[in-house]
Amino acid sequence: MLNPKYFPRVDDIVQVDFPGDAAMGGKIYGAWVNTVDIPDVTLVLGENQGLAGLPTVGSLARIRFYDKDGLYALNGEVAGTGEEPLAFSVRVVDARRVQRRESFRWPVEVPVLYTLRRENDARDWDEFQPGEWRRVYSMDISAGGIRLKLPECVPKETAILLEIELPSGTVRAEGSVVRVRPLSNATTVYGEGCVAGIAFKDISKTAQDTIVRYLFKEQIKSRSGV
Numbered sequence: 001m002l003n004p005k006y007f008p009r010v011d012d013i014v015q016v017d018f019p020g021d022a023a024m025g026g027k028i029y030g031a032w033v034n035t036v037d038i039p040d041v042t043l044v045l046g047e048n049q050g051l052a053g054l055p056t057v058g059s060l061a062r063i064r065f066y067d068k069d070g071l072y073a074l075n076g077e078v079a080g081t082g083e084e085p086l087a088f089s090v091r092v093v094d095a096r097r098v099q100r101r102e103s104f105r106w107p108v109e110v111p112v113l114y115t116l117r118r119e120n121d122a123r124d125w126d127e128f129q130p131g132e133w134r135r136v137y138s139m140d141i142s143a144g145g146i147r148l149k150l151p152e153c154v155p156k157e158t159a160i161l162l163e164i165e166l167p168s169g170t171v172r173a174e175g176s177v178v179r180v181r182p183l184s185n186a187t188t189v190y191g192e193g194c195v196a197g198i199a200f201k202d203i204s205k206t207a208q209d210t211i212v213r214y215l216f217k218e219q220i221k222s223r224s225g226v
Contacts, residue, residue, distance in 0.1 A: 006072050006095035007041065008033045013216060014065040016043060016090075018078070021059040023052055030217070034087055040079060045086040054081055054088050061090045066212050073098045106215045107140045110165055112148060117159035117174070125161065125172065138164070141215065143208040145175065145199040153182055153194040160198060166214050171207035173200045 008014055012033045018024040027050075031043040041063065045051060055061065055078045063074040076092040113133045117123075139147040146162065154160075158177040163170050179197030200208075 002039055002092060002095050004038060006097060007036055007038060007074070007092070008063070008065045008067075008072070010034065010036060012065055012067075013213070014043065014063050015216075015219070016045075016061060016063050018055045019060045019062065021056050024055050024059075025050075025052065034082060034084065039076070039092045040089050041074070041076075041092060042082050042087060042089045044082070044084055045088075047086070051086070054086065057081075063090065063092075066216055070097050072096065106142070106219055108215065108218055109137045109139070110141070112136050112138055112146070112165065113163040114148070114150075115161050116154065117161055128161070133163075139195065141211060143200075143212050145178075145197065146173075147195065147197050149183070149193065150196050151193050153180060153192045154196060156180060159201075160196075162198070164211070166210060168210060168214065171210050172203075173207060174202040175200045 010033050014031050014033060015028050016031050017026070017028045019026075029049050029051075030046040032046070033041060034044050035042040043063070045054075057078050057080055059078050061076055061078050063076075065072055073094075073096055074090070074092045075094040076090045079089045079091040081088050113135055115128050115132045115134070134151065136148050136150060139149060141147070141164070146164065154177055156177050156179070160175050160177060162173045162175060164173065175198040177196050178199045179195075181195045183193040183195060
């Protein structure tokens with residue numbers, strides 16, 4: 001029996017591909033969920049993805065999407081076309097959760113402002129002065145953490161405040177340094193540089209959702225060639 005918890009909701013963004021359907025070019029496409037009537041899901045393909053048409057009825061379809069708990073995979077076959085342009089329905093025969101959300105990490109370079117929270121420093125975010133923040137860029141990011149190339153080496157368990165600048169807005173997170181790798185020949189005005197793996201310790205659900213949606217869209221763009 002198919003578990004309703006493993007199905008997307010109306011207006012969710014999903015990935016979909018069609019193994020073996022030559023007309024769809026072996027690409028992964030971005031789509032929006034139009035209707036859900038288990039076991040059927042109607043999707044609308046996003047425009048500007050180099051579409052040659054709609055998938056062939058009877059061809060295999062694989063749907064992937066994220067929600068607050070993880071990555072889900074639905075497998076089925078194209079059952080027909082929908083009433084809207086670029087719409088089609090998939091009859092799902094298998095649905096499962098395949099990965100927890102926090103473990104989905106994607107290599108992206110976005111601006112990040114950071115400052116270190118020293119021991120016994122109880123200041124709020126807005127009490128830190130502009131000169132205490134430094135701008136770096138992410139190496140990869142997930143809903144559970146981020147990897148940064150820092151201009152200074154910091155010890156493990158150092159508390160760090162982050163303002164991550166995404167296209168949809170800035171998200172804030174407080175984290176803790178869990179991994180440190182010194183960079184050879186990377187001396188800066190702050191000292192020796194390093195790559196720091198940071199686990200988020202205090203981040204809102206809204207901020208996590210913003211990160212996941214951004215990563216999901218970046219994955220669609222990179223795999224569909226948009």
